[in-house]
Amino acid sequence: xxxxxxxxxxxxxxxxxxxxxxxxxxxxxxxxxxxxxxxxxxxxxxxxxxxxxxxxxxxxxxxxxxxxxxxxxxxxxxxxxxxxxxxxxxxxxxxxxxxxxxxxxxxxxxxxxxxxxxxxxxxxxxxxxxxxxxxxxxxxxxxxxxxxxxxxxxxxxxxxxxxxxxxxxxxxxxxxxxxxxxxxxxxxxxxxxxxxxxxxxxxxxxxxxxxxxxxxxxxxxxxxxxxxxxxxxxxxxxxxxxxxxxxxxxxxxxxxxxxxxxxxxxxxxxxxxxxxxxxxxxxxxxxxxxxxxxxxxxxxxxxxxxxxxxxxxxxxxxxxxxxxxxxxxxxxxxxxxxxxxxxxxxxxxxxxxxxxxxxxxxxxxxxxxxxxxxxxxxxxxxx
Numbered sequence: 001x002x003x004x005x006x007x008x009x010x011x012x013x014x015x016x017x018x019x020x021x022x023x024x025x026x027x028x029x030x031x032x033x034x035x036x037x038x039x040x041x042x043x044x045x046x047x048x049x050x051x052x053x054x055x056x057x058x059x060x061x062x063x064x065x066x067x068x069x070x071x072x073x074x075x076x077x078x079x080x081x082x083x084x085x086x087x088x089x090x091x092x093x094x095x096x097x098x099x100x101x102x103x104x105x106x107x108x109x110x111x112x113x114x115x116x117x118x119x120x121x122x123x124x125x126x127x128x129x130x131x132x133x134x135x136x137x138x139x140x141x142x143x144x145x146x147x148x149x150x151x152x153x154x155x156x157x158x159x160x161x162x163x164x165x166x167x168x169x170x171x172x173x174x175x176x177x178x179x180x181x182x183x184x185x186x187x188x189x190x191x192x193x194x195x196x197x198x199x200x201x202x203x204x205x206x207x208x209x210x211x212x213x214x215x216x217x218x219x220x221x222x223x224x225x226x227x228x229x230x231x232x233x234x235x236x237x238x239x240x241x242x243x244x245x246x247x248x249x250x251x252x253x254x255x256x257x258x259x260x261x262x263x264x265x266x267x268x269x270x271x272x273x274x275x276x277x278x279x280x281x282x283x284x285x286x287x288x289x290x291x292x293x294x295x296x297x298x299x300x301x302x303x304x305x306x307x308x309x310x311x312x313x314x315x316x317x318x319x320x321x322x323x324x325x326x327x328x329x330x331x332x333x334x335x336x337x338x339x340x341x342x343x344x345x346x347x348x349x350x351x352x353x354x355x356x357x358x359x360x361x362x363x364x365x366x367x368x369x370x371x372x373x374x375x376x377x378x379x380x381x382x383x
Contacts, residue, residue, distance in 0.1 A: 002086075002100040005033055005107050010097040010145075012090065017153065021090065021097050021145045022078065026138040028127040030079055031119055033099060034110045056120055064121030068139070073129070078144040079115035080157065085148035097145065113146070113154055114161045184244035185237040188277055189229040192286045203293035204228075207306050207314075220306040222314045231323045235273045236285070238262055268337070272330065275339030287342045292326045295348035299355075303362035312371055313362040321375035325352075328380065355379050 010023030067073055087109040089098040101109050112119060118141075128136045146157065197208040208228055209221045237243050239261065246260050260278065268274055276284040296313075297304045303313040312318050329351045334341045357378045365371055 001103045003103050005099045005101050005109065007096055007098045009095060010090075011095065012092075017157070018146070018149075020147070023097060023143055023145075024140050025143050026127070027119070027122045027141050028138065030081075030110075030141055030143060031122055031127075033107050034079075034081060034112050034119060035108045056116065060117050061120045064117055065123065065126065068121055068126045075118055075141060077115075078142040079119060080113040080144045080146070080161065081110040082113055082146045082149050082154050083110045088145070088147045110145070111154070113158050182244065183247040183280070185233045185240040185277060186229060186244070188236065188282050188285070189232045190225070192232065192282060192289065193225050193228045195286060196290065202290055203297045203304070220309075222306050223316065223319055227316045227319060231320055232285075232289075234271070235323075235327065236271055236277045237274060238267065238271060268339070272327075272334075272337055272339070279339070281340060284340055284342060288330060289326075291343060291345040292329065292348045293322070294345050295352055296322060298345075298349055299352045300357075300359050300362065302359040308363070310363045311359075312365040312367040312375065315367050317367055317369065317372045318362065318375055321372045321379070324372075324376045325379050352379070355381060357381075 006025065006029045008023045008025050010021045013020055013022055083099065087100050089100065090096075091098075099109060101107050122139070127139055129139055130136055146153070149157070193204075193208055194210070196202040196204040197206065197210070199205060204223070206218050207221055207223055209224045233240055242261055262268075262271070262274065263278070273285045273288075276282070300313060302308055303311040303318075305311070306314060308314060313322070329348060330343060331337070332351070333343050333347055355378070361378060362375070365374065
């Protein structure tokens with residue numbers, strides 16, 4: 001038996017992603033029906049990630065709660081919710097949305113895709129505000145409700161809304177790419193990062209912070225997933241969003257298929273893993289990375305060690321510089337740019353071993369952004 005939780009006027013909106021509903025609800029009602037599907041890890045060393053929402057930051061919630069009490073507080077953008085089909089009724093005639101729950105269940109029927117910090121800032125002391133005449137009114141919020149959205153669609157909505165906002169952890173956004181149904185450069189780079197972080201023989205074993213923060217139970221992770229993805233994706237695509245749109249339109253069969261861009265010789269030379277990506281041969285990319293960075297580990301074992309906190313080589317700046325060296329080395333040893341070529345570790349090591357730079361160089365280098373070029377120039381110099 002279903003019971004009515006809340007009813008409100010709404011409009012139905014049609015966009016490429018599908019149909020959704022927009023309306024106005026009292027903040028108290030939104031808080032009552034919603035729960036943040038907070039992204040978390042299970043207590044294992046692999047770290048299986050669940051949900052799609054960033055964790056609540058207490059300081060941010062406190063700031064918003066204080067802001068709500070100000071005389072000119074406003075939230076002009078929507079709280080975005082996802083609700084199961086069984087919990088929603090829409091009346092075309094009345095233009096109303098009814099949200100329902102089962103009699104023996106609580107009213108938490110909606111997941112928050114965007115706006116959890118705003119919503120968490122409300123409490124029993126600020127669900128209402130005082131008008132100039134001394135009367136009180138309910139604090140209302142714009143809401144956008146997606147009905148029956150699967151997990152990949154929810155992840156896509158969250159990523160689209162939040163990627164451009166600087167306060168969102170980019171490693172989390174890239175981690176969400178794994179939930180997408182369609183192929184994309186970011187998803188490929190994410191998948192490679194996950195594999196290399198989990199394989200014991202990988203030079204990145206337990207070294208990548210999956211969500212940009214340290215993994216409980218794992219020590220000395222030195223590289224964020226965002227740094228890994230952002231450097232690697234440059235070797236695949238000059239326009240990752242365009243590629244994602246191409247594969248997304250391919251998966252949505254009712255859309256006219258577009259041409260895949262940047263497949264000319266100049267683009268394939270600059271982004272030399274693009275062909276492997278297009279051919280769905282991600283193992284070519286991963287194998288070359290493993291071989292090159294194993295050669296790095298062999299050449300500078302102390303500086304690359306995750307236990308060496310003084311090193312600049314095992315930091316983001318070192319990784320960025322090494323990717324540039326990797327790019328040069330791969331092109332040098334694969335002058336014909338055969339897209340499916342895997343250079344072996346010994347060949348990469350032979351190239352790196354021409355440099356006279358030793359471990360101490362990286363231990364004494366100031367880890368600033370300027371050091372990327374310093375490291376690149378030092379390694380690239382051939383004696």
